[in-house]
Amino acid sequence: MQEMDLMTLVLTASPVVQAVMLILALMSVAVWAIAFAKSNELRKSRLQAEQFEANFWSSQELTNLFKEVESNRDTHKGLSLIFADGFREFIRLQNQGVTNTTDLVSASQRAIKIAFSRENDRLEKHLNFLATVGSSAPYIGLFGTVWGVMHAFQSLGNVQHATLAAVAPGISEALIATAIGLFAAIPAVIAYNRLSNRVDLLMNEYENFADNFLTILQRQAHLYDKKA
DSSP states (O other): OOHHHHHHHHHTSOHHHHHHHHHHHHHHHHHHHHHHHHHHHHHHHHHHHHHHHHHHHHOSOHHHHHHHHHHTGGGOOTHHHHHHHHHHHHHHHHHTTOOOHHHHHHHHHHHHHHHHHHHHHHHHTTHHHHHHHHHHHHHHHHHHHHHHHHHHHHHGGGOSSOOHHHHHHHHHHHHHHHHHHHHHHHHHHHHHHHHHHHHHHHHHHHHHHHHHHHHHHHHHHHHHHHHO
């Protein structure tokens, strides 16, 4: 089918089928925009995590690293904020005179868990839209196809002699809706699976760091308890 023929079929389609095509086209554009934006965001988050973890393990004093993160909190994301929230709670309880190791570590763990959940929500933002498009776009396209076919057969009622040439354009324009639906759904499913996997890997790195960080806080709490 030539490009001009395809455009003609789209322009001459029934209003309902045209509306379906427009919705699917907008969904397809949104899928590609979200996929590229989220991929770039995850890449930056991974680089930031690697850089912060290197700074963490090379730091001689966690208090100095904490002050550095807090002074530029608006520019930090991910791992650095998980560290800052956990260490802030640890210092706050120490300043209040709490010396029990379990209390110090448990409070820090709760703060880390909250920060961890917040970062997980940030990384997964808009992924549900990709999943929704991947599951619903084919059905939306199928609805446009069914409506178009129904409209094509209804038009045969005004024709005394039904021929393939008379019904073919209506069926063709109807099938375009299904094609556009698949064009929107397939990239959405691929992008969702790929990005979800990257989010899971990044969150696993965050979780491993949090476990190591809590171990360090536990050792510091023991030392603080002995001095007290």
